[in-house]
Amino acid sequence: MFSSGGSAEELPSLAAALERGGIFYQVPGERRETALEAVTQLPGIPASVNRQMLCQLLVAREALASTGLGDGIAIPHPRDPVVVQENEPLVLLCFLKQPVDFSALDGQPVRVLFVLLSPSVRSHLQMLAQLAFALHDDTLRQLLRTVAPKEAILERVRLLEKSQGAAPASHAAMAPVKRAD
Numbered sequence: 001m002f003s004s005g006g007s008a009e010e011l012p013s014l015a016a017a018l019e020r021g022g023i024f025y026q027v028p029g030e031r032r033e034t035a036l037e038a039v040t041q042l043p044g045i046p047a048s049v050n051r052q053m054l055c056q057l058l059v060a061r062e063a064l065a066s067t068g069l070g071d072g073i074a075i076p077h078p079r080d081p082v083v084v085q086e087n088e089p090l091v092l093l094c095f096l097k098q099p100v101d102f103s104a105l106d107g108q109p110v111r112v113l114f115v116l117l118s119p120s121v122r123s124h125l126q127m128l129a130q131l132a133f134a135l136h137d138d139t140l141r142q143l144l145r146t147v148a149p150k151e152a153i154l155e156r157v158r159l160l161e162k163s164q165g166a167a168p169a170s171h172a173a174m175a176p177v178k179r180a181d
Helices: 014-021 032-040 050-066 121-134 137-143 150-164 167-173
Strands: 022-027 069-070 090-099 110-117
Touching: 014 022, 014 069, 014 090, 014 150, 022 032, 022 150, 032 050, 032 090, 032 110, 110 121, 121 150, 121 167
Parallel strands: 022 090
Antiparallel strands: 090 110
């Protein structure tokens, strides 16, 4: 990968960030606020993070604009990404116990949350880019729809990261563009 300056730069690993944050199943919450509150109580949140403040930041960010991407997925993250006293970003993957309205553009309720916490603006943006890339993969999205086991999800993310490091032609092979002829 290349930075905007043109020098080679390694992006943070989404798989490693997921391993640091964790994958959680049956996360409770009947509304967006209660689901976000439940997320802040998960063991994947570092002990150094003020959980009450994190919850307030996540709710405030949702009030600005929904983090619901569509297809039942949202990426809640604080507006100010510098909330963890860690050297690396972390991502919690949360499968909600029940679908929750996150006001996504497609109108679908959210079943899957990728909660992103970063130590810097740079790592925050890089991790968002990694997530965006990964979520274009139909196989990963199917694993999320079927609430696949942790190892299956991590294996797919690792495979996507390997392919991302390959030649640019591999990107075209992974996400074919349909032409309107």
